[in-house]
Amino acid sequence: MNFQTSAGTAPDEGRRLRREAVVIRFAGDSGDGIQAAGSQFGIEAALAGNDLSTYPDYPSEIRAPAGTTYGVSSFQIQIASQEIHTPGDKLDCLVAFNPAALKVHLGDLKPGGVLIVDAGAFKAAGLKKAGYEHDPLSEDHADELADYRLLNVDISTLTRETVSAIPDIDVSSKKDALKARNMWVLGLVLWLYGREKGATLEWINKKFGTKPIVRAVNSAAIEAGYAFGATALLPSGLEPVTIEPAKAAPGLYRTATGAETTAYGLAAGALKQGLLPVYCSYPITPATTMLHTLARLGEEAGIRTFQAEDEIAAICAAIGASYAGGLGMTGTSGPGMALKSEGFGLAVAAELPLVIVNVQRGGPSTGLPTKVEQSDLLQAVAGRHGDAPMPVIAMRSPSEGFDIAVEAARIAVKYMTPVIVLSDGYIANAAEPWKIPSLTDLPDRRLQRGDAHGIQPFARDPDTLARPWIVPGMAGGVHRLGGLERQDGSGEVSYDAKNHERMTELRMRKIDGIAEDIPLQEVELGAETGDIAVLGWGSTYGAITDAVEKLVAEGLSVSHIHLRYIHPFPRNLPELLKGFKKVIVPELNTGQLTMLLRAKTLLPVEAVTKVAGRPFQIGEVETAIRAALSEMSS
Amino acid sequence: MTAEVALKPKDYASAQDVRWCPGCGNYSVIKAVQKTLAEAGCNPENTVFVSGIGCSSRFPYYMETYGFHTIHGRAAAVATGVKISKPELDVWVVSGDGDSLAIGGNHLLHLLRRNVDVTYLLLNNEIYGLTKGQASPTSRRGTLSPTSPHGTLDQPVNPIEFAIGAHGRFIARCVDALQNLLSETFARAHAFHGTSFVEILQNCLVFNDGVFSDQEDKKKIDDTLLWLHHGEPMLYGADKSKGILFNPKTYALEPVTIGLDGVTLDDIVVHDETSHGLAMMLSALEAPLPVGVIYAAPEATFIGRQPIPQGTMAKSAARLAGAMHAGNTWRVE
Numbered sequence: 001m002n003f004q005t006s007a008g009t010a011p012d013e014g015r016r017l018r019r020e021a022v023v024i025r026f027a028g029d030s031g032d033g034i035q036a037a038g039s040q041f042g043i044e045a046a047l048a049g050n051d052l053s054t055y056p057d058y059p060s061e062i063r064a065p066a067g068t069t070y071g072v073s074s075f076q077i078q079i080a081s082q083e084i085h086t087p088g089d090k091l092d093c094l095v096a097f098n099p100a101a102l103k104v105h106l107g108d109l110k111p112g113g114v115l116i117v118d119a120g121a122f123k124a125a126g127l128k129k130a131g132y133e134h135d136p137l138s139e140d141h142a143d144e145l146a147d148y149r150l151l152n153v154d155i156s157t158l159t160r161e162t163v164s165a166i167p168d169i170d171v172s173s174k175k176d177a178l179k180a181r182n183m184w185v186l187g188l189v190l191w192l193y194g195r196e197k198g199a200t201l202e203w204i205n206k207k208f209g210t211k212p213i214v215r216a217v218n219s220a221a222i223e224a225g226y227a228f229g230a231t232a233l234l235p236s237g238l239e240p241v242t243i244e245p246a247k248a249a250p251g252l253y254r255t256a257t258g259a260e261t262t263a264y265g266l267a268a269g270a271l272k273q274g275l276l277p278v279y280c281s282y283p284i285t286p287a288t289t290m291l292h293t294l295a296r297l298g299e300e301a302g303i304r305t306f307q308a309e310d311e312i313a314a315i316c317a318a319i320g321a322s323y324a325g326g327l328g329m330t331g332t333s334g335p336g337m338a339l340k341s342e343g344f345g346l347a348v349a350a351e352l353p354l355v356i357v358n359v360q361r362g363g364p365s366t367g368l369p370t371k372v373e374q375s376d377l378l379q380a381v382a383g384r385h386g387d388a389p390m391p392v393i394a395m396r397s398p399s400e401g402f403d404i405a406v407e408a409a410r411i412a413v414k415y416m417t418p419v420i421v422l423s424d425g426y427i428a429n430a431a432e433p434w435k436i437p438s439l440t441d442l443p444d445r446r447l448q449r450g451d452a453h454g455i456q457p458f459a460r461d462p463d464t465l466a467r468p469w470i471v472p473g474m475a476g477g478v479h480r481l482g483g484l485e486r487q488d489g490s491g492e493v494s495y496d497a498k499n500h501e502r503m504t505e506l507r508m509r510k511i512d513g514i515a516e517d518i519p520l521q522e523v524e525l526g527a528e529t530g531d532i533a534v535l536g537w538g539s540t541y542g543a544i545t546d547a548v549e550k551l552v553a554e555g556l557s558v559s560h561i562h563l564r565y566i567h568p569f570p571r572n573l574p575e576l577l578k579g580f581k582k583v584i585v586p587e588l589n590t591g592q593l594t595m596l597l598r599a600k601t602l603l604p605v606e607a608v609t610k611v612a613g614r615p616f617q618i619g620e621v622e623t624a625i626r627a628a629l630s631e632m633s634s
Numbered sequence: 635m636t637a638e639v640a641l642k643p644k645d646y647a648s649a650q651d652v653r654w655c656p657g658c659g660n661y662s663v664i665k666a667v668q669k670t671l672a673e674a675g676c677n678p679e680n681t682v683f684v685s686g687i688g689c690s691s692r693f694p695y696y697m698e699t700y701g702f703h704t705i706h707g708r709a710a711a712v713a714t715g716v717k718i719s720k721p722e723l724d725v726w727v728v729s730g731d732g733d734s735l736a737i738g739g740n741h742l743l744h745l746l747r748r749n750v751d752v753t754y755l756l757l758n759n760e761i762y763g764l765t766k767g768q769a770s771p772t773s774r775r776g777t778l779s780p781t782s783p784h785g786t787l788d789q790p791v792n793p794i795e796f797a798i799g800a801h802g803r804f805i806a807r808c809v810d811a812l813q814n815l816l817s818e819t820f821a822r823a824h825a826f827h828g829t830s831f832v833e834i835l836q837n838c839l840v841f842n843d844g845v846f847s848d849q850e851d852k853k854k855i856d857d858t859l860l861w862l863h864h865g866e867p868m869l870y871g872a873d874k875s876k877g878i879l880f881n882p883k884t885y886a887l888e889p890v891t892i893g894l895d896g897v898t899l900d901d902i903v904v905h906d907e908t909s910h911g912l913a914m915m916l917s918a919l920e921a922p923l924p925v926g927v928i929y930a931a932p933e934a935t936f937i938g939r940q941p942i943p944q945g946t947m948a949k950s951a952a953r954l955a956g957a958m959h960a961g962n963t964w965r966v967e
């Protein structure tokens with residue numbers, strides 16, 4: 001297909017088609033800069049006032065062999081003029097940087113969707129690597145892509161030409177020109193969807209501040225892609241689109257990933273209690289970003305981070321930090337949780353506050369390191385030796401990471417207990433608009449710490465059953481603490497049978513009592529009673545919300561309930577669930593919450609499971625609900 | 635950080651009945667530690683003993699200071715966290731050979747290389763005491779135990795070599811039976827900034843009695859031990875007639891008798907505790923066995939001894955808020 005350059009400029013905004021939402025996916029090699037292009041698109045959309053939700057998906061190899069289907073990295077984003085909760089099911093637009101990307105992702109493109117391909121990358125070798133027997137772009141096979149609105153441009157050549165035109169460009173930078181393909185494409189897509197490019201140009205300036213040539217190359221590429229959209233005669237049917245700003249609560253916003261919001265929340269949760277945040281961790285995907293974020297904040301922000309030698313050392317150092325009066329915190333993923341579990345037992349026995357974030361990924365073992373799953377729920381609730389109850393709470397979206405982390409820190413200190421926060425690979429990596437919380441508005445829970453004279457280190461608060469937090473350095477508080485069972489009250493080591501029973505019960509009652517200190521479970525959407533309750537937890541929130549919204553609009557008796565508190569459950573949960581004829585539980589595992597609910601409520605709740613390393617699509621949840629409804633009426 | 639009223643060694647002993655076997659080497663170690671704390675005028679409220687699991691790791695219960703008896707092998711990691719959280723605390727770690735070098739070897743390695751400011755006592759009885767006598771990583775080849783009925787085959791770890799290899803900055807060795815040696819060495823270790831690592835040969839009279847009889851027997855030690863002092867020639871023997879020579883052919887230290895084969899006092903190596911190379915050679919010497927401070931070369935510690943400055947907390951929230959607002963933001967009215 002040939003493009004002529006039109007004399008005119010961009011169609012004026014008024015003539016652009018208005019869409020409520022579009023779903024775009026960029027896909028290419030892991031070295032193609034897919035994630036950067038996608039994230040920048042998100043920022044521009046956010047600045048234009050759209051709601052958005054992203055889904056970065058990448059292989060666990062850093063630079064998987066180029067051109068292979070298993071090496072494809074992708075970034076999906078939905079932008080909308082109304083509130084949205086997921087990155088979307090089917091694609092309105094797919095950008096394929098090479099044949100492998102086309103092969104892997106074409107199936108997700110809606111019929112009639114926009115397909116942008118880099119014709120320059122469709123050469124014999126690449127086609128072969130991707131497993132194509134012929135070139136799907138060739139005229140002979142036009143029928144294969146006939147369902148889509150194809151924009152077949154030799155982006156490689158155009159980028160190269162753009163770069164060559166830069167004055168003073170050296171030979172090696174010319175060779176590297178292809179690295180700027182992502183910016184060229186980003187420019188085009190920004191233009192197609194009526195978004196600005198200013199923030200990205202600023203970002204390029206900052207990022208390559210010390211490399212003027214690289215800066216010039218990237219800026220020129222994005223400008224060229226943008227201008228291409230504005231000046232080329234696009235194939236018919238490929239109209240530029242615009243998406244109006246979405247309504248949002250007043251406030252100051254930015255885009256943030258779940259990893260970032262959680263990291264900030266951990267720091268804030270400690271600081272608001274007057275405690276030194278001490279984050280001890282060992283790198284593991286997808287939890288590492290939290291360590292990066294906090295390390296960057298670092299000492300300047302009064303935060304201590306510690307890259308330990310392994311997860312065992314990380315949890316133990318966090319325990320040591322809390323023992324000495326800071327707030328010990330750690331973040332990890334499945335394999336790391338397994339290593340930490342002996343440490344959890346010590347924190348439970350010693351009754352020390354701790355916050356542990358598990359960014360779940362596909363298991364067992366190394367499993368699917370970069371893919372999402374919710375399969376560590378039972379481990380979080382029960383995966384320890386001995387009767388070692390620990391509170392477990394879960395975030396449902398990237399923007400909720402902050403509040404959940406602050407809440408975990410509150411519970412940990414008030415009840416002198418380690419608390420597990422469940423996140424997952426999807427939440428940690430995905431970005432969405434985040435209303436930046438004001439730290440001054442957060443309740444100030446500063447602990448008063450004087451000396452310990454007259455305070456018994458092993459006495460219990462009659463309300464919370466927590467023991468006082470007496471730390472080294474406090475006058476009059478000298479005592480010994482450890483993992484051996486101790487006598488209730490005195491704290492002396494004790495192997496007495498009756499005492500052990502009493503201590504086991506006390507530890508359990510303390511955690512169960514937290515149910516009195518958390519909000520009652522509410523129904524998110526739909527009526528308080530009815531035919532079906534869709535009960536979810538964690539990152540399935542978006543897909544369930546959108547599916548239930550649709551069915552409620554159809555007048556069906558469906559409600560959405562979403563848990564934040566998994567252990568203990570909100571105290572009204574059993575009653576609430578009894579108000580529905582059927583409860584279904586979509587989760588990204590083989591039915592772990594379902595098992596827990598059945599055990600704790602004796603209700604016949606039913607699991608809807610998925611373990612594909614990807615989040616639920618809205619359509620999948622919708623189908624499951626419809627199936628459950630029709631079962632009921634049959 | 636000193637105590638307001640001068641405390642005596644017994645003031646550092648807790649009210650708990652000590653439950654080590656009568657005659658266990660741990661008794662003399664705890665006695666020397668209490669003496670060290672008293673002499674240094676330590677405030678029990680700022681002193682923390684962290685331990686792992688094992689007979690030796692019960693140590694904190696018997697001290698009238700803050701104490702944390704943690705989990706097997708992890709005392710070094712817990713102590714690191716304590717120091718990160720509150721650098722001004724005076725932290726001691728007490729651990730056994732299994733605790734330190736089997737399950738906890740990784741953490742000890744990193745504690746040493748990070749030079750975390752703690753005093754580390756490794757009570758080496760070359761056996762697992764608490765679990766009833768299995769071979770440990772320091773057990774000599776051929777040790778008979780319930781898990782090695784035909785004798786162990788593995789090469790034992792030399793804790794001093796291990797500590798030097800891990801770039802420990804203060805490395806010393808003691809013997810449980812020698813109070814003078816213990817208190818002199820502990821005083822130095824305690825005063826050192828950084829990880830001060832002290833191996834203590836400790837007799838377990840129940841499961842490994844007598845493995846150190848040559849080093850503990852007062853009648854033998856003149857000839858079996860080489861008590862090192864910085865700047866002094868390495869002499870030993872009742873009349874100091876024996877000494878240590880550097881053999882350039884074998885790159886090793888070897889025992890010699892002064893006056894024999896033309897050896898004079900000038901040939902005897904003078905101890906330089908700041909020499910890494912000498913420390914490596916000393917770690918390989920078995921007879922006589924070097925005791926006292928083998929190596930002491932201060933270097934920047936992992937986290938200084940300074941408390942976190944006042945007012946940091948107040949500034950922190952502002953800085954955190956700054957980070958939360960970084961990048962592109964937009965306001966919805």
Ligand SMILES: Cc1ncc(C[n+]2csc(CCOP(=O)(O)OP(=O)(O)O)c2C)c(N)n1
Binds near residue numbers: 731762764
């Ligand atoms: C995770 C774990 N594994 C095993 C044990 C059992 N255990 C307790 S102490 C010990 C060995 C102690 O030997 P050592 O460290 O030499 O100390 P000693 O008792 O000789 O002082 C073992 C294996 C445990 N408590 N925890």
Ligand code: SF4
Binds near residue numbers: 653690763764
């Ligand atoms: S078993 Fe050995 S190490 Fe343990 S207390 Fe008895 S003598 Fe000491």
